Amino acid sequence: MKKVVISFTFLLFSLTIQSQIVVTQTDIENHLQIGNGILNYSDTIGIDVDIGTPGENSWDFENHPFHLEFDVDVVDPGSTPKADLFSSATHALITNYDVGQNEATSYTYLIIEDGNYGEDGLYFIAGVSSSTSEVTIENDPPGNILQFPVNYQDSWTTSHAKITTTELNGVPISNTEAEETSSKLVDGYGTIVLPDGTTEETLRIKIEGERTVNGDTEEILSFMFITRSGASLTAVADDPNGSDNGVIQTEQVNWNYGNGSPSSVDKIEELANDFVLSQNYPNPFNPTTNIQYSIPKASHVSLKVYDVLGNEVATLVNEKLSSGVYNSKFDASTLSSGIYFYTLEAGNFVTTKKLSLIK
Known part of the structure; x- marks a missing residue:
């Protein structure tokens, strides 16, 4: 009997892992x-x-309200304004903002290598009236986001200096240095329903941080939910000394998702009665064609192109x-002539049509 109990316990342990x-x-x-393109909500x-x-x-965050939405593009950091300053960065994120009648752009520099994922720094530029304001943030060493692989019950502590320089019309007007430390513990796992209704397996990371400027220390408590798709949600607690369970008051909640290439999506009409995927036009085509589709209600939409072997090509x-x-434009300049298939997924609606590329 004892042997059976041990085996059963091992089985339960294995299933949990x-x-x-x-x-x-x-x-x-x-x-x-x-x-790639990413949607960021705040x-x-x-x-x-x-x-x-x-x-x-x-966890269930479905229909969580967000009042800010940003499109983020992942680019080669070498193509950005501060490429020389952040020469170690492997990726850069570009975000454009509307600030009243003015525009602003931020460049976030990331390093993903050798089992580490960190933020090297940030550059922000905004035009206000006839002036140009610039903010440059350097992290030394890069601010840690994750250490790979990320497993349940992993923990780690990091620290770095954050140097912020502000310029107005090219003239430095302020320079501050902060010391930031954080202790991270992967303390939860399970399933998460994201704000768009999709469900994924997730890990919860409890982050206890401190930020010290000129001798004044601010404590920060946040909870980060990460998935294998890259989608993540972070809740910053209003009370840094608050509970790590149950309902908490938040200061800020951020959610981002999307692992597809940024697309040129043109909205033709505001209203649609049914889910519809139209035949591409022209067809056959070379090298570009248009694909029109209708979405009757707000949905997470996926439109992908596959070859005859079922390999995703776009x-x-x-x-x-x-x-x-x-209407979405499909550019097949890099593909060979042949038959391809395009599939639209929106909510529970899935349909596929065929297109012909003739060069």
Whole structure:
């Protein structure tokens, strides 16, 4: 009898371990491939959030309200304004903002290599009236985001200096240095329903941080949920000394997702009655064609192209779209002549059509 109990206990232990995902460097690199597009949402109005408890959980953030939305492009850092300053960066994220009647752009410099994922720094430039404001943030060493592979119950501590320089019309007007430390513990695992309704396996990371400037120390408590697709959600607690379980008041919630190439999506009409995928036009084509589709309600939309062997050759759309009729352009300049298939997925709707490339 004792032998049976030991075997059964081992089986339960094995099943528990198998239910915990491991997030690898490859997972994040796939999410942040050069040329990919990411949607970033932010809520800064302090909404209550149920962060669950340490251990196994099911989290539900469906329909969480966000009032800020940004499109982010992943680019080669060598093509950006501060390439020389952040020469060690392997990836850069470009985000454009509308600031009243003015525009602003931020460049976030990332390093993903040797089992580490960190932020090397940030450059922000904005035009205000006839002036140009620039902010450059350097992290020394790069600020740690993740250490790979990320497993349940992993923990690590990091620290770095953050140097912020502000310029107005090219003239430095301020320079500050902060010391930042953080202790991270992967204290939870399970499933998460993201704000767009998709469900993924996730790990929860509890992050306890400190930021010291001129002798004044600010404490920060946040909870980061990461998935193998690269989608992540971070809740910053309003009370840095608050609980690590149950419902908490948040200061900010950020959510990002998307691992498809940025697409040229044109909205033709505001209203649509049904899910419809139209035949591409022209067809046959060389080298570009248009694909029109209708989305009757806000949905996460995926439009991908496959060859006859079922290999994915292009991602035209991978983002949440509102109701409407859309047109996406497919450029097959790098592909060989032949038959291809394009598939539209939106909510529970899935359909496929054939197209012909003749060069």
